[in-house]
Amino acid sequence: MSSLEGINWVRLSFVDVFGVGHSMQIPASRFDGAVKEGEPFDGSALEGRARLLETDMRLQPDPSTLVEIGDGLARAVCNVLTFDGRRWPGDPRTALVSVVEDLGELAQEYTSSYGVDVDACHHEAGPGQYEIDLAAIGPIALADAIVLTKQVIREVAADARMRATFMPRPFADEPGSGLHFLQRVSGRFFAEDGSLDQMGxxxxxxxLVHARALxxxxxxxxxxxxxxxSGAEAPSAAVWAHVNRGALIRVSSYMGRDASIEFRGADPSANPHLLLAGMLVAGADGIEREMALAPAVEEDLGGFDPAGSDSVRFDALPRDLDDALDALLSDDVMVDAFDRQLLSRLIDGRRAEAAAYRNQVTGWEIERYLDEA
Structure with a gap:
C-alpha cells in the first residue's frame, strides 16, 4: 500500500513479551508523524511491557507493513520506542530486528514457511483441528504474520459465534497443536544432492545444542x-532425523528450493519474535563454532534409554516449564542474545504461571484421591 488514500483510521499493532498482540487506533492524518517520531502511548497499561519509569513510550509503525483491511481502516505493525525516540530493548520485535541486523546476510536470507500466503489447509487428527501451511518469508515479516494470523482467525471465529484456540493441548485424549518452522537460507545449507552441507x-x-534453552x-x-x-509425533529429545517425526528437527529429503530444516519443538503459545530470534542465534552459534552434527536418529524414542547405547547420545527436552526456564538461564549464548529486562520480565511472568499451576487442585485429583486417601 503506497498511500493512505481512502483510509480514515490506522490500527497500530504490537506484541508484548508473552506474544500477545495488542493494538491502538489513530486517525490516518497522524500516521506519517507516527512513522517519523512515534505515537505516544502509556506503556504501563500493558502486562510485561514497562517498569514504572518507562510508562511514557512511543509506537513507531513500520511503513512496509501498512495494509488496508477494509471500511476505511488500515493496519501497521510497530516497534516500541522510549519516550525520547530510542529503540526500547524490552520490545520483542526490536529484539528480533537486532538479531537480524547483527547476523547480517545469514539472517536476511533466512526464511521459514509460516508466512502470510496460504499454500494449503487440511484437517488434522483432532476434532476441529486444522493445519494451515503458509508461504515462506523473512523472519521479521514472519513473526508479524503469525501474530496477525492468530488475531484474524480468532476474529472470524467470534463473528461465527465460535471460539478458535491455539492452546498447545486443549484435550487430554486428543493430539496437541504444534507450530513447525521449515527453515531455509537461499543457496546455503544444502548440497546439490539435497544433503546438508557443512554450514547446514x-x-x-x-x-540441538541450545534446544533445552530454546x-x-x-x-x-x-x-x-x-x-x-506425549507421543503423537511430538518431540521429546534434542535429536534430528529425516523420517522420524518424534525428532526435534527433521531435514527434508527434497532437493532445490523445497529442501528445508524443520524445527518441530514449538507450539502456537510461543512469542514468534523471541522464538525466531533464539532459533537464529542458536543456529548461528553452531556455524561460528563449527559444531559437528551427531548422526540422525530414526529410532522410535519412546522408552529409549540413551545411557544404554554407545552409539546414540542425546539430551531429553525439558519435562516442564520450570525445567525449560532453568535451561534458558544457564545458557550464556541465549541469555546474552536478549535484553536483560526483557528476559527477566519473561522469566518472572512464566515462573508465576508455573507456581499458580502447581497450587491448583484439579478434577483428576479429586476423582482419584477424594475417597482413596
Whole structure:
C-alpha cells in the first residue's frame, strides 16, 4: 500500500513479551508523524511491557507493513520506542530486528514457511483441528504474520459465534497443536544432492545444542509440556532425523528450493519474535563454532534409554516449564542474545504461571484421591 488514500483510521499493532498482540487506533492524518517520531502511548497499561519509569513510550509503525483491511481502516505493525525516540530493548520485535541486523546476510536470507500466503489447509487428527501451511518469508515479516494470523482467525471465529484456540493441548485424549518452522537460507545449507552441507550441519547442531534453552521460548506455557513427550509425533529429545517425526528437527529429503530444516519443538503459545530470534542465534552459534552434527536418529524414542547405547547420545527436552526456564538461564549464548529486562520480565511472568499451576487442585485429583486417601 503506497498511500493512505481512502483510509480514515490506522490500527497500530504490537506484541508484548508473552506474544500477545495488542493494538491502538489513530486517525490516518497522524500516521506519517507516527512513522517519523512515534505515537505516544502509556506503556504501563500493558502486562510485561514497562517498569514504572518507562510508562511514557512511543509506537513507531513500520511503513512496509501498512495494509488496508477494509471500511476505511488500515493496519501497521510497530516497534516500541522510549519516550525520547530510542529503540526500547524490552520490545520483542526490536529484539528480533537486532538479531537480524547483527547476523547480517545469514539472517536476511533466512526464511521459514509460516508466512502470510496460504499454500494449503487440511484437517488434522483432532476434532476441529486444522493445519494451515503458509508461504515462506523473512523472519521479521514472519513473526508479524503469525501474530496477525492468530488475531484474524480468532476474529472470524467470534463473528461465527465460535471460539478458535491455539492452546498447545486443549484435550487430554486428543493430539496437541504444534507450530513447525521449515527453515531455509537461499543457496546455503544444502548440497546439490539435497544433503546438508557443512554450514547446514553446523546450523542444525547449534539448534540441538541450545534446544533445552530454546524450549523456554518455543514451549512457554505449562500446557506446552502436555504436548511435548506425549507421543503423537511430538518431540521429546534434542535429536534430528529425516523420517522420524518424534525428532526435534527433521531435514527434508527434497532437493532445490523445497529442501528445508524443520524445527518441530514449538507450539502456537510461543512469542514468534523471541522464538525466531533464539532459533537464529542458536543456529548461528553452531556455524561460528563449527559444531559437528551427531548422526540422525530414526529410532522410535519412546522408552529409549540413551545411557544404554554407545552409539546414540542425546539430551531429553525439558519435562516442564520450570525445567525449560532453568535451561534458558544457564545458557550464556541465549541469555546474552536478549535484553536483560526483557528476559527477566519473561522469566518472572512464566515462573508465576508455573507456581499458580502447581497450587491448583484439579478434577483428576479429586476423582482419584477424594475417597482413596
Amino acid at each position: 550441519r553446523s546450523f542444525v547442531a547449534g539448534q 524450549s523456554a521460548l518455543a514451549a512457554p506455557t505449562v500446557n506446552s509440556y502436555k504436548r511435548l513427550h
